[in-house]
Amino acid sequence: MHGIHGRYLRVDVTQTQATFHPIPESVARRFLGGVGLATWLLYREAPVQIDPLDAQAPLIFAFSPLVGTPLTTSAKFAVVAKSPLTNRLNDALASSHFALAGKRSGADAIVITGQAARPSVLMIEDGKITLEPAEDLWGLEIPDAQARLRQRLGPAFHFAVIGPAGEHLVRFATISHDRRHAGRGGLGAVLGSKRLKAVAVHGTQRCTLADPAGVVAAARSLSERSFGPATAKYRELGTIANLLTLNRLNALPTRNFQQGQLADALHIAGEALHEQQTVTRESCAACTIGCEHIVASSQGPVRIEYETLFALGSLCGLADPDIVLRAAQRCDALGLDTISTGATIAFAMECVERGLLTSPDLRFGRGDALLAAIEQIASRSNLGDWLAEGTKRLAERLGDEALSFAPQVKGLEIPGYDPRAMQTMALGFAVNSRGADHNRSSAYEADFSPHVDRRFGRPESARWAIETEDKATIMDSLILCKFLRGVFEDFYRESASLLRGVTGWDVTAEELRLTARRIVTAKKLYNIREGWTPAEDTLPERFFTQPLPDGLAPGASLTRDRLEAMKSAYYQERGWDPKGFVPADLLQTLQLTDMVAQ
Amino acid sequence: MPHSGVPEIIVEFYALARRRAGLKEMPLRAATVAEAVHEITRRCPRLRELFLQKPNGPSVLISLNAGPFLTDWNTTLSDGDRLVILSADAGG
Numbered sequence: 154m155h156g157i158h159g160r161y162l163r164v165d166v167t168q169t170q171a172t173f174h175p176i177p178e179s180v181a182r183r184f185l186g187g188v189g190l191a192t193w194l195l196y197r198e199a200p201v202q203i204d205p206l207d208a209q210a211p212l213i214f215a216f217s218p219l220v221g222t223p224l225t226t227s228a229k230f231a232v233v234a235k236s237p238l239t240n241r242l243n244d245a246l247a248s249s250h251f252a253l254a255g256k257r258s259g260a261d262a263i264v265i266t267g268q269a270a271r272p273s274v275l276m277i278e279d280g281k282i283t284l285e286p287a288e289d290l291w292g293l294e295i296p297d298a299q300a301r302l303r304q305r306l307g308p309a310f311h312f313a314v315i316g317p318a319g320e321h322l323v324r325f326a327t328i329s330h331d332r333r334h335a336g337r338g339g340l341g342a343v344l345g346s347k348r349l350k351a352v353a354v355h356g357t358q359r360c361t362l363a364d365p366a367g368v369v370a371a372a373r374s375l376s377e378r379s380f381g382p383a384t385a386k387y388r389e390l391g392t393i394a395n396l397l398t399l400n401r402l403n404a405l406p407t408r409n410f411q412q413g414q415l416a417d418a419l420h421i422a423g424e425a426l427h428e429q430q431t432v433t434r435e436s437c438a439a440c441t442i443g444c445e446h447i448v449a450s451s452q453g454p455v456r457i458e459y460e461t462l463f464a465l466g467s468l469c470g471l472a473d474p475d476i477v478l479r480a481a482q483r484c485d486a487l488g489l490d491t492i493s494t495g496a497t498i499a500f501a502m503e504c505v506e507r508g509l510l511t512s513p514d515l516r517f518g519r520g521d522a523l524l525a526a527i528e529q530i531a532s533r534s535n536l537g538d539w540l541a542e543g544t545k546r547l548a549e550r551l552g553d554e555a556l557s558f559a560p561q562v563k564g565l566e567i568p569g570y571d572p573r574a575m576q577t578m579a580l581g582f583a584v585n586s587r588g589a590d591h592n593r594s595s596a597y598e599a600d601f602s603p604h605v606d607r608r609f610g611r612p613e614s615a616r617w618a619i620e621t622e623d624k625a626t627i628m629d630s631l632i633l634c635k636f637l638r639g640v641f642e643d644f645y646r647e648s649a650s651l652l653r654g655v656t657g658w659d660v661t662a663e664e665l666r667l668t669a670r671r672i673v674t675a676k677k678l679y680n681i682r683e684g685w686t687p688a689e690d691t692l693p694e695r696f697f698t699q700p701l702p703d704g705l706a707p708g709a710s711l712t713r714d715r716l717e718a719m720k721s722a723y724y725q726e727r728g729w730d731p732k733g734f735v736p737a738d739l740l741q742t743l744q745l746t747d748m749v750a751q
Numbered sequence: 752m753p754h755s756g757v758p759e760i761i762v763e764f765y766a767l768a769r770r771r772a773g774l775k776e777m778p779l780r781a782a783t784v785a786e787a788v789h790e791i792t793r794r795c796p797r798l799r800e801l802f803l804q805k806p807n808g809p810s811v812l813i814s815l816n817a818g819p820f821l822t823d824w825n826t827t828l829s830d831g832d833r834l835v836i837l838s839a840d841a842g843g
Binding site: 382383384385386387389390394395397398401402403423424427597598600601602603606607608636639705706707 | 763765766767769770800801803808810812814816817818819820821822835837838839840841
């Protein structure tokens with residue numbers, strides 16, 4: 154076999170045991186790696202209906218055939234588990250050296266179950282494991298824990314770490330590595346529930362390439378294209394450039410989705426940050442794009458992305474760059490997903506405004522209250538204990554009125570695109586397996602194109618939502634960074650060629666299209682097994698009953714009927730039944746019968 | 752009145768286009784979107800590459816008055832129109 158080890162490492166932390174298990178080549182080819190492979194493993198390894206924070210709930214780190222090759226942006230790994238926030242499948246991706254070192258440990262994936270008797274670091278070296286005591290690390294913020302681990306373990310090991318939020322089982326805690334985060338869905342809480350402060354990996358086992366010269370040539374070509382105009386926005390400005398654009402389109406979630414624009418948006422816009430602050434650029438390992446923009450704030454350097462800027466800024470009614478940067482820095486240090494943190498606090502601010510929650514200072518525009526709430530969430534102190542449960546659980550405590558404007562789908566907080574102003578994205582939020590998610594659906598790409606009228610979703614929009622979701626699925630399974638998507642002239646043909654060069658499989662573009670459909674449906678099957686119901690594929694009531702007010706661009710409204718029409722078209726196009734369940738014959742078509750039967 | 756009859760519009764730049772143009776806005780006269788793009792790239796040659804049609808589209812999108820994104824550059828313009836130029840890569 155080329156490109157893969159053909160096995161995964163199952164680690165039982167309780168027993169301090171690790172065993173290799175084979176991954177048949179047919180499975181590797183059908184699920185690739187990353188999110189695809191981890192979905193297959195989760196279905197196989199997770200007990201049915203398990204509590205995500207139960208010791209036996211698996212946490213999976215998955216690599217891929219492309220990891221470790223010279224292909225730009227391929228040094229990525231997926232982390233997959235049942236989410237403590239949504240009780241559904243959750244996948245998150247992060248970049249850098251952990252992926253390279255993890256794959257060199259000799260496995261295509263690492264499945265962690267069990268619970269350590271005391272706070273520990275799980276050390277994995279060429280497939281052998283040890284548990285190192287970590288009482289001295291427990292309680293440390295992420296930068297301090299990383300520094301201590303680096304000092305203790307030396308440069309050979311790379312580690313994925315949780316902060317205090319993960320230790321306190323905050324349902325949207327992250328797993329972090331080298332300033333990158335597996336951010337969404339509370340994977341940090343899953344690691345924390347196993348009493349693991351970190352997973353450290355090191356190895357010497359490299360995979361061979363089927364066509365080394367071909368892969369090197371492809372890598373050179375891809376790198377050259379990655380310097381071109383298709384990635385220029387990410388390189389020159391980063392994702393923070395989205396804020397002012399979305400504000401102009403009246404699509405910037407503001408004050409808990411009550412508006413589509415913020416009056417002083419320019420103050421926190423990417424364009425302004427670049428003009429007024431010192432911004433440096435960094436790259437992940439093996440990346441030629443360099444999209445990371447580090448802003449020099451009064452509190453030190455802060456890595457900032459659009460989603461963080463909107464969630465801790467406009468969503469909370471804030472346009473003070475010092476406050477937003479400080480809040481971003483605190484979330485990163487404490488190990489909190491910035492989207493869910495900002496959205497939960499913004500939701501609580503509206504609850505206070507409506508008299509549903511008593512917390513006098515927690516008001517839109519109050520930076521001090523935002524910063525205090527972040528600290529309380531990470532430590533689960535005072536109101537933070539409720540906020541740490543996320544918007545859905547908080548709303549359920551507060552009653553039906555609160556649920557109607559809690560910004561979440563399946564429990565996952567909605568990212569930075571107002572679904573009334575971007576209605577293909579609205580469909581993506583509603584049907585996606587991990588909940589309100591922009592990265593797995595990527596339907597904003599359709600709304601940011603002439604293919605659809607973003608303010609008037611139609612059944613035909615479903616085709617575009619599927620196109621972007623399928624492409625994202627392949628990128629998340631190969632794995633390649635989505636910021637490369639614009640450089641491909643024919644994505645499936647070129648991806649198949651890359652995979653052929655690495656693995657030697659005679660894979661075609663058509664096969665990869667089928668693979669995408671297979672993985673999307675496999676995720677759905679996992680959710681169905683865990684109790685998914687059709688009622689989950691929707692949006693909060695607010696988006697059907699409160700039109701987005703006019704702003705710099707006209708307002709927009711979305712009706713339930715319009716979303717239902719798009720959903721029906723989506724289900725039909727996917728081959729699912731009218732309620733969104735998966736028919737038996739589709740299992741055969743997609744070669745999923747054995748996964749379900751196991 | 753050398754420009755009489757030719758609509759006067761405002762071009763707004765966002766993201767990469769703003770960075771390359773070094774401007775937030777540019778007033779100009781143009782009868783169609785194509786004429787406006789010609790004038791924009793004449794005044795700001797650094798923007799030219801962003802308007803090029805590649806296999807997967809140009810690097811910028813054009814919206815008239817923040818409405819649907821335009822594919823037809825023959826779209827006619829009227830006095831006071833605002834042509835919004837923004838990056839086609841939306842994701843975060």
